[in-house]
Amino acid sequence: MTSRTRLLTAGAVTAAVALAGAGVGVASAAADPPPLAFTSAAPDVIAERYTWDEGAHLYLDLGINVIAGKDPFEIRATRKSYADPIDAQQYVVKNGKRKAVSLPAGMVTDWYGLKDFTTVSITNEAGTEVANYQTDFCPNSYNSARTRRDAPAETPYPQGCNGGNPFTLGAVWGIQAGWNGEVDSMPRRQELDLPDGKYKATVTLNQRYRDYFKIAADDSAITVGVTVTTAERDKRGAAVAEARIKAARAGEDTSEQAAVAEHGEHAGQGDPKLQISAYKPGFRPPAKAPKAVKxxxxxxxxxxxxxxxxxxxxxxxxxxxxxxxxxxxxxxxxxxxxxxxxxxxxxxxxxxxxxxxxxxxxxxxxxxxxxxxxxxxxxxxxxxxxxxxxxxxxxxxxxxxxxxxxxxxxxxxxxxxxxxxxxxxxxxxxxxxxxxxxxxxxxxxxxxxxxxxxxxxxxxxxxxxxxxxxxxxxxxxxxxxxxxxxxxxxxxxxxxxxxxxxxxxxxxxxxxxxxxxxxxxxxx
Missing domain, CATH: 2.60.40.2360 (Intracellular proteinase inhibitor BsuPI)
Structure with a gap:
């Protein structure tokens, strides 16, 4: 399928979780937005390839998103102790009341989000498959934004799924009503590199999620054209690119600003222009030390x-x-x-x-x-x-x-x-x-x-x-x-x-x- 928008039709659970508008004309308020929309931002994207001493890597962003409808999409994951598995529940709105519904086993096994959410298949101009891998889905996108005019002005949900700490105890993942959650484009468990050229990438919701969200197979795939080009960058640019690729694989912030901070070792050291003030308006300490009390x-x-x-x-x-x-x-x-x-x-x-x-x-x-x-x-x-x-x-x-x-x-x-x-x-x-x-x-x-x-x-x-x-x-x-x-x-x-x-x-x-x-x- 080549359509750039796929609606996740409501199942028994997701009908209550009203998630977002349909992709085409999302800036306008939908009269009755579907529970979820599986969309792409553009029919074609450019993917930059970076080379350095250790090799070459591709930074790929296919622009695939999940958009929430009239109510937020929210998951809470917890474990009682390090010896216990993670228990994940989706919070849905049913008959005007909020209810926790346990997610099926296997959807959440770590703190990176929904495991193996999509399959990405990339083919070259000859139609030969050159890459095939699974991607996870962290709803807490760093670049999340409202996608229609009637969506709330702010989102309460965290940025990133913070899966790197093995001793995390509880997480909240969510997409604000009318906002988007970016679907990972790069594999977390393997390297990705392709030579310059034109490709097609097909992103498909995996079977367990099609079953859970009651999605027909014909409505669960998006194809995007990809042009891979090797970027001419200086050493600093290559290092920033490497940091972005690492962040993508770890489910962390992939913005260039965050990559500059990562490359700067303790966030921006060595370049005073990159250092951020410790203060913000309305967040200043008193002018002098207070009188000590017990x-x-x-x-x-x-x-x-x-x-x-x-x-x-x-x-x-x-x-x-x-x-x-x-x-x-x-x-x-x-x-x-x-x-x-x-x-x-x-x-x-x-x-x-x-x-x-x-x-x-x-x-x-x-x-x-x-x-x-x-x-x-x-x-x-x-x-x-x-x-x-x-x-x-x-x-x-x-x-x-x-x-x-x-x-x-x-x-x-x-x-x-x-x-x-x-x-x-x-x-x-x-x-x-x-x-x-x-x-x-x-x-x-x-x-x-x-x-x-x-x-x-x-x-x-x-x-x-x-x-x-x-x-x-x-x-x-x-x-x-x-x-x-x-x-x-x-x-x-x-x-x-x-x-x-x-x-x-x-x-x-x-x-x-x-x-x-x-x-x-x-x-x-």
Whole structure:
């Protein structure tokens, strides 16, 4: 089929989930928009091919979308523990009431969205198939927009499906009524490269989704013409392109701005023009540090609750004849209030006094207390203000006594990971999601750092000083300890859940160390 619009006709479930207008003339309000529309933006697209030292890769965007109708399309996925499978439910409107309906088994197996949503088949001018692969569907498109005049002005749903963190606990995926969700065009589980030339790409909804949404086979495929051309780009452009391709495979933001941030290592470092101000109108801290009070003197009310996830992304590396264990670590906020820390600069120094602020149930600020300090980190790859009392990483021996302490002792708070968006009051669209917009520049007189409800702050320990040196450690069992609020300077609901341990096993010889990382219930 070559039609650019396919309506997903209503089944028993989707009839209640009224999802969006039909593709042709979507800017005009539909009298009765269908529950879902499967559409393409254009009959033909250009796909740029990039080459660099490691090879060549194709960046492909076919412009295929799912559009929601008069009500939002929403899915919530949760798991009770790391040992339990993900349970996904679709929230539908039936007889004016909102109801949760469990999705069929196999549709959701990880945090990247609906698994194997479409099949993409690409043929060359001779009609020979040159590529065939599955794509997942993350409804939380970074470039989602309203597609008809009567659609709501804003969408509440998160950006991206954040599938990279293995210890995510809950996710919300959705498309606002009348808005679009972009269908992935590139495979997540394999590389894609095609020589320059003309092709046809046919995108087909897979059988399980045709059955679930009651879609006839003739109405479940879209064909788009594709012209592949090798782009002439400088080294920086190629690196940005590579970042976009990585993001596409990971279900993350594929915009060029996001790719520039990724390539800039800690988001835009090295090019001052790319750095974003830490402040926004209406979001400035007071002009000077407040008078210190005790947390106990502030009325009981909402509080953050910092929790640590097990270390992840663990690897072994060698540099200058030294051995290191590298790892990712996430601390997240499972509380009833955001963690909000303002720093106030001591004039003429590279040090700030930090204060934690508190809010009542209506969000009104009710007080603040001293919370340590912030310091300027001038190292390459950082160049922003670090809060010094957020977390601590330790390597413990088999007896769980300290063996090595990580050199990482200060942090720029940012909402990098959606850990559990199903908890009450979780902030689905946080403002500060990368380090360039969160932690200020050296000219700042004050800085605000925030960790919102349901969000985590992840640091990937990839550099010496931000990992454990294990050169002289004997072989054996060790534990990576991730500890939030190590000095108890932050006030939170509970400190009983601040620490997480992850077992590792060191082996080998001094010249060839080995690392074994047992999984956590099959994760990571």
């Amino acid at each position: 947390a106990s003197s502030i009325a009981k009310g909402p509080r953050p609750d910092l929790r640590s996830l097990p270390a992840w992304g663990i690897s072994l590396s060698q540099e200058d004849e030294k051995w290191f264990v590298n790892f990712g670590a996430t601390v997240w906020n499972a509380g009833t209030s955001p963690l909000l820390v303002d720093g106030f600069r001591r004039t003429g120094t590279e040090l700030m006094d930090a204060y934690q602020y508190f809010f009542d149930a209506k969000g009104k600020e009710v007080g603040s207390v001293e919370a340590g300090t912030m310091e300027w980190d001038a190292r390459e790859g950082h160049r922003h203000w670090h809060f010094t009392d957020f977390a601590q990483y330790n390597l413990l021996g088999s007896d769980q006594k300290l063996a090595v302490r990580s050199g990482k002792e200060a942090f720029c708070l940012a909402n990098t990971d959606a850990v559990d968006y199903t908890i009450p009051s979780a902030k689905w669209r946080p403002d500060n999601t990368d380090l360039s917009s969160s932690c200020g520049q050296n000219t700042a007189v004050a800085v605000r750092e925030v960790l919102d409800i349901g969000n985590g702050d992840t640091y990937t320990q990839e550099r010496p000083g931000q990992s454990f040196e294990i050169t002289d450690l004997p072989n054996g069992t060790y534990y990576i300890e991730v500890k939030a609020n190590p000095a108890d300077k932050l006030t939170e609901l509970s400190t009983a859940n601040n620490t997480a341990l992850r077992e590792i096993r060191l082996g080998g010889t001094p010249d060839a160390r080995t690392l074994e990382v047992p999984s956590v219930h099959g994760l990571d």
